[in-house]
Amino acid sequence: MVQRVREVLIFLFLALFAKANGSEKPNHWGRSESVRLPPPPPPLTQEENASYCLSWRLAVEANNVRAWRTVPVQCLRYVETYMIGGQYEKDVALIVDQILSYAGGIVVSGDGLDAWVFDVDDTCISNVFYYKGKRYGCDPYDPSGFRAWAIRGGCPAVPGMLDLFNKLVDMGFKIFLVTGRDEENLGQPTIDNLHNQGFQTYERLILRTAAYKGQSAVTYKSDIRNQLVKQGYRIWGNVGDQWSDLQGECLGNRTFKLPNPMYFVP
Amino acid sequence: MVQRVREVLIFLFLALFAKANGSEKPNHWGRSESVRLPPPPPPLTQEENASYCLSWRLAVEANNVRAWRTVPVQCLRYVETYMIGGQYEKDVALIVDQILSYAGGIVVSGDGLDAWVFDVDDTCISNVFYYKGKRYGCDPYDPSGFRAWAIRGGCPAVPGMLDLFNKLVDMGFKIFLVTGRDEENLGQPTIDNLHNQGFQTYERLILRTAAYKGQSAVTYKSDIRNQLVKQGYRIWGNVGDQWSDLQGECLGNRTFKLPNPMYFVP
Numbered sequence: 001m002v003q004r005v006r007e008v009l010i011f012l013f014l015a016l017f018a019k020a021n022g023s024e025k026p027n028h029w030g031r032s033e034s035v036r037l038p039p040p041p042p043p044l045t046q047e048e049n050a051s052y053c054l055s056w057r058l059a060v061e062a063n064n065v066r067a068w069r070t071v072p073v074q075c076l077r078y079v080e081t082y083m084i085g086g087q088y089e090k091d092v093a094l095i096v097d098q099i100l101s102y103a104g105g106i107v108v109s110g111d112g113l114d115a116w117v118f119d120v121d122d123t124c125i126s127n128v129f130y131y132k133g134k135r136y137g138c139d140p141y142d143p144s145g146f147r148a149w150a151i152r153g154g155c156p157a158v159p160g161m162l163d164l165f166n167k168l169v170d171m172g173f174k175i176f177l178v179t180g181r182d183e184e185n186l187g188q189p190t191i192d193n194l195h196n197q198g199f200q201t202y203e204r205l206i207l208r209t210a211a212y213k214g215q216s217a218v219t220y221k222s223d224i225r226n227q228l229v230k231q232g233y234r235i236w237g238n239v240g241d242q243w244s245d246l247q248g249e250c251l252g253n254r255t256f257k258l259p260n261p262m263y264f265v266p
Numbered sequence: 267m268v269q270r271v272r273e274v275l276i277f278l279f280l281a282l283f284a285k286a287n288g289s290e291k292p293n294h295w296g297r298s299e300s301v302r303l304p305p306p307p308p309p310l311t312q313e314e315n316a317s318y319c320l321s322w323r324l325a326v327e328a329n330n331v332r333a334w335r336t337v338p339v340q341c342l343r344y345v346e347t348y349m350i351g352g353q354y355e356k357d358v359a360l361i362v363d364q365i366l367s368y369a370g371g372i373v374v375s376g377d378g379l380d381a382w383v384f385d386v387d388d389t390c391i392s393n394v395f396y397y398k399g400k401r402y403g404c405d406p407y408d409p410s411g412f413r414a415w416a417i418r419g420g421c422p423a424v425p426g427m428l429d430l431f432n433k434l435v436d437m438g439f440k441i442f443l444v445t446g447r448d449e450e451n452l453g454q455p456t457i458d459n460l461h462n463q464g465f466q467t468y469e470r471l472i473l474r475t476a477a478y479k480g481q482s483a484v485t486y487k488s489d490i491r492n493q494l495v496k497q498g499y500r501i502w503g504n505v506g507d508q509w510s511d512l513q514g515e516c517l518g519n520r521t522f523k524l525p526n527p528m529y530f531v532p
Contacts, residue, residue: 051353055360062327062523064361087317094321095330257328 053078071137079136096160108172115233119240120179125155137262153193174203183207222248319344337403345402374438381499385506386445391421403528419459440469449473488514
């Protein structure tokens with residue numbers, strides 16, 4: 001209600017301002033006439049705004065909106081509420097249930113080659129606290145800021161993911177973590193962060209080496225998965241928060257897209 | 267509020283019922299002891315239910331939930347509200363904007379081979395009124411019921427899609443409609459329905475012939491797209507409400523997933 005009143009006041013202020021700005025300028029025939037700026041459209045109500053931001057978030061998750069640089073600024077509060085107000089966790093929990101239901105139907109062989117691939121950022125460990133300082137993605141990507149955050153090794157686990165990990169390992173799967181983080185600068189902090197959050201049962205953590213520098217995530221991750229397949233691994237599942245984790249070659253038998261309305265990795 | 271009161275009453279009733287059912291049965295040592303059924307979990311509040319159904323809908327759109335037979339029955343009202351309460355139309359409108367933005371950046375050649383592929387059901391024309399009678403997908407798929415509906419040729423246009431069609435045609439694209447509807451029984455009614463809704467500027471309508479009977483949508487539609495590519499067409503975009511429209515071979519340069527929380531086509 002307070003929000004609605006504020007919007008109405010802003011609208012009235014802008015309308016008055018536009019009126020006060022009615023200016024005199026010559027028309028085509030050299031005569032002067034009063035030209036008024038058109039009144040701005042009424043601002044979206046909170047409900048209309050939430051409705052738009054829900055459409056936007058859905059389109060991001062369905063891969064209809066691609067290569068977006070920043071979250072639409074009118075969705076700042078919406079994305080904040082989504083990420084820390086409970087719905088994000090519920091969305092992840094439902095996907096975890098789907099993963100476990102699918103994994104439970106797989107007959108795991110005894111040869112140790114049944115594999116799952118997981119991304120790291122916002123798949124195992126969360127950057128939501130970092131992105132809080134970046135207006136939940138309304139600010140553009142800041143490589144040095146992100147590096148400084150990642151070096152601290154303080155990302156908390158994405159809720160539910162550690163439990164999922166342990167269950168998959170108990171079922172007999174090998175877990176490969178494949179991340180775009182560069183090995184040279186972020187290798188040790190990433191290992192430390194995963195371990196301090198309890199992720200210790202993975203088979204291998206694969207970081208981006210110098211050889212892959214500058215390659216798109218799709219190209220780099222496809223190449224890594226291809227190597228795993230050549231080593232004999234059967235990739236049963238592939239889990240990531242970015243569509244670039246889930247596109248390209250050797251995708252695995254099923255892919256699972258975790259939600260992330262804060263940033264887009266090409 | 268009425269809903270909440272009703273839920274509390276149901277909960278109390280169930281709790282009393284469970285208590286009244288405390289039964290006597292022998293334990294391991296042959297002695298009789300009172301065994302009480304555990305109280306059922308409290309029913310979800312309306313808010314919790316909407317939150318779950320939102321997670322479910324998102325997971326369907328992101329292709330995390332697959333091969334589902336029916337809408338979860340607790341999401342009946344949620345899906346109804348989504349489909350006819352305005353959010354569905356907003357979601358479609360945002361995707362249409364994305365399509366037009368992408369299409370506007372394509373340099374169309376003059377050779378008449380720049381193509382878009384569209385699905386028909388719930389992409390061009392809507393079955394929402396039919397699904398209303400099927401509890402918005404809470405009832406299982408009913409092939410003969412659907413056939414009877416489709417033969418009537420009374421599906422309305424999906425909002426915004428006719429306008430999109432005309433704009434793409436104006437830009438110089440050829441539109442191919444590829445549908446799993448069978449040609450023999452539904453050919454003429456489908457043509458009539460598309461025409462009575464204004465869809466008349468497409469290049470070709472391709473229905474499922476006897477040769478494709480029993481094939482999955484992915485296999486059948488891949489084969490059709492493959493033929494188009496062999497005929498020299500460049501498929502710039504591929505639009506459908508099912509992931510099976512957007513997977514397989516010759517997908518096109520970009521795919522767009524329209525929302526559909528009412529049914530799943532494998």
